[in-house]
Amino acid sequence: MGFEEKIRIVQSGPLRAQCIDILQVNLGYRCNMCCKHCHLEAGPHRHEEMDHRTVEAVIRVLRESPIEVLDITGGAPEMNPHLKYLVAEAKRLACRVIVRTNLTILLQEEYEAMPGFYKDHTVEIIASLPSYMESAVDKIRGDGAFTKSIQSLRRLNSLGYGKDLELKLHIVYNPLGAFLAPSQEKLEAEYKQELLKRFNVSFQNLYAFANMPLGRFRDFLVRSRNYEKYMEKLRDSFNPATLEGLMCRHLLSVGWDGALYDCDFNQGLGLPLNDRSHHIEAFDYIRLGTREIMVGEHCYGCTAGQGST
Amino acid sequence: MGDYYNDEDLDRFSEIGKYNPDLFKKFLSWYTAALEPGALSKREKVLIGVAVAHTIQCPYCIDSYTKSCLEEGMTLEHITEAVHVASAIRGGASLIHGIQSHNAVDKISL
Numbered sequence: 001m002g003f004e005e006k007i008r009i010v011q012s013g014p015l016r017a018q019c020i021d022i023l024q025v026n027l028g029y030r031c032n033m034c035c036k037h038c039h040l041e042a043g044p045h046r047h048e049e050m051d052h053r054t055v056e057a058v059i060r061v062l063r064e065s066p067i068e069v070l071d072i073t074g075g076a077p078e079m080n081p082h083l084k085y086l087v088a089e090a091k092r093l094a095c096r097v098i099v100r101t102n103l104t105i106l107l108q109e110e111y112e113a114m115p116g117f118y119k120d121h122t123v124e125i126i127a128s129l130p131s132y133m134e135s136a137v138d139k140i141r142g143d144g145a146f147t148k149s150i151q152s153l154r155r156l157n158s159l160g161y162g163k164d165l166e167l168k169l170h171i172v173y174n175p176l177g178a179f180l181a182p183s184q185e186k187l188e189a190e191y192k193q194e195l196l197k198r199f200n201v202s203f204q205n206l207y208a209f210a211n212m213p214l215g216r217f218r219d220f221l222v223r224s225r226n227y228e229k230y231m232e233k234l235r236d237s238f239n240p241a242t243l244e245g246l247m248c249r250h251l252l253s254v255g256w257d258g259a260l261y262d263c264d265f266n267q268g269l270g271l272p273l274n275d276r277s278h279h280i281e282a283f284d285y286i287r288l289g290t291r292e293i294m295v296g297e298h299c300y301g302c303t304a305g306q307g308s309t
Numbered sequence: 310m311g312d313y314y315n316d317e318d319l320d321r322f323s324e325i326g327k328y329n330p331d332l333f334k335k336f337l338s339w340y341t342a343a344l345e346p347g348a349l350s351k352r353e354k355v356l357i358g359v360a361v362a363h364t365i366q367c368p369y370c371i372d373s374y375t376k377s378c379l380e381e382g383m384t385l386e387h388i389t390e391a392v393h394v395a396s397a398i399r400g401g402a403s404l405i406h407g408i409q410s411h412n413a414v415d416k417i418s419l
Contacts, residue, residue, distance in 0.1 A: 136384045175379070182382040190382065
């Protein structure tokens with residue numbers, strides 16, 4: 001059964017936003033890495049990047065709306081020259097600011113100061129680390145990625161991240177292939193124990209996400225003839241209890257060019273909002289807060305098992 | 310000659326119940342209960358499963374329990390260690406029977 005039909009049956013109507021608590025801003029698809037699971041196919045070869053004018057429009061929306069959380073993603077957000085300005089302005093507006101980092105970028109000479117900048121602005125860091133085993137991480141994220149990630153985590157720990165209550169450091173786990181994530185709670189306990197024992201690394205929370213059947217991961221599924229089975233697994237694992245907390249019902253995603261989407265995954269697909277206000281310049285908080293959400297088969301990725309939000 | 314083992318056959322497991330549904334139902338019920346978390350966690354049980362699967366050299370079970378290990382957040386490092394434990398016990402079991410041959414020699418030797 002298609003996702004749209006499933007939703008109409010389960011909740012007697014289409015999926016609608018409940019509010020916009022979070023503005024998730026994608027600063028561009030440039031990245032120093034080329035991870036195999038990236039749904040946006042980010043990498044060093046990508047040039048899409050949010051410009052200053054669009055960054056100003058984002059700040060204006062934060063200033064003029066009740067949105068209190070800015071969630072910055074990419075690519076590697078650090079590679080956008082306007083990141084520091086955006087963070088500083090959002091903090092001036094008393095927003096909670098989250099940056100999703102790939103960790104390895106923080107070791108590059110031109111970005112070495114970023115951990116200190118994040119600390120000075122009490123930025124919440126969400127870092128990708130799909131395993132606490134080196135071979136597994138390097139296989140997905142490239143040779144040397146694990147060692148660099150651990151170095152960055154230790155640097156962040158030395159600044160107080162993952163230890164002080166104010167300096168939040170969270171880790172994102174995603175499965176290493178065509179299967180679903182284990183229990184988030186148990187995995188968090190295991191990660192905490194292993195990272196501390198092996199590398200003396202601490203963090204606050206772990207989020208376990210499913211891999212979305214989009215971008216490079218979809219290519220892998222098709223190439224390895226796992227696509228149908230994976231989709232079947234996602235459909236079979238549909239959990240109606242995840243609907244209430246779906247991120248698309250609580251946030252709005254802004255693309256590097258200012259286009260608005262229901263989530264980062266719809267952005268990856270190029271699936272625009274079902275609303276005439278589909279650019280940050282035409283942002284309408286009230287109307288967008290109750291919009292009908294554009295769904296597709298990939299949405300089963302967010303409703304499978306324990307959910308992925 | 311075709312292959313004896315086909316991975317699609319794993320999905321046909323329920324066909325085993327065709328000629329004796331009652332026994333198969335009992336097996337499934339027991340199997341499911343045995344795999345439920347109890348004093349041992351699900352993670353521990355699937356790790357035992359993958360080790361046993363290698364010991365009995367069942368390709369279906371290796372396929373199935375390897376996937377289960379991955380779904381429990383484990384990696385090839387975990388699986389490889391479990392296979393070594395299974396293999397070491399299997400090897401040790403052969404070696405300890407060497408004592409039987411010692412005994413047999415002792416029985417008939419001066």
